[in-house]
Amino acid sequence: MVKESMLARGEKVIFTAHAHWKNLVVPVLVTLLALAVLLLALLVWLPDPATQAWQRWTVAVLATALAVAFGLWPALAWFASTDTLTTRRLISRRGVLSREGREIPIERVQSVTYRRTLLERMLGCGTLIVQTAGETSDVELTDVAHLERRILQVQELLLREEIPAEGNPPVSDEAGTDGGDDTGRDAP
Incomplete structure (x- = not known):
């Protein structure tokens, strides 16, 4: 995001955007998979905290490391990366x-x-x-x-021209003179 203080006088932001959301699919899936493996390991494979403490901690540390490295970090990188178009640059x-x-x-x-x-x-x-x-x-x-x-x-x-926004067709001087109504149907 470009701060207002970093804009020149008269410069306006046209858009600021992150990369496409498809870049978040893998990080979210990795995080969910790490959480699922952690829960499965703690509840099914290693259910006894008294005798399997070090195994449970090992699985928890590995799942957390995977979630941070391949889930949280790419999501933070996506959020911190922007492209901005202003009226000058x-x-x-x-x-x-x-x-x-x-x-x-x-x-x-x-x-x-x-x-x-x-x-x-x-x-x-x-x-x-x-x-x-x-x-x-x-x-x-x-x-x-x-x-x-x-x-x-x-x-x-x-x-240096204005292109109509999506869904807004250019207005012509002859608008409304075709005898039809605003709904696009012919008048009776």
Whole structure:
């Protein structure tokens, strides 16, 4: 998330987004699996705390380590990573303990393309490739949610035109003069 104090005068945030939610599926499943194995081990395989204490602690430590390493840490990394488009730049921030950021001024953007797999097409996400002028020409933002909308928002800034929002068709001067009513049915 970009703080208001980090924006230039007159700069406005168009969108701030995390990577697609599909990146949370594996961490959540790993955490649930670790919890299930822990409960199964403590209740079924190692039911006696008096004689099996060290085994129970070993299973608990292993399950916790797996849940933290493959469940909690990737979820924290997802939450701490954002892509932000403002009226003047594209900002990408990554990292939990150490942070990495990249900012691209909109006026340096030469083109915007995308890449999607079949699964990404079904989920509405993909990789947004921003080509810029300069020695580091391509910037790839992976797992961008609502990819089509994000491409339109970047193109709108590049073209300095307003593209209608989803579900809001452009208003024409001849609206309502076709003799039909607002429901789309012909008048009797």
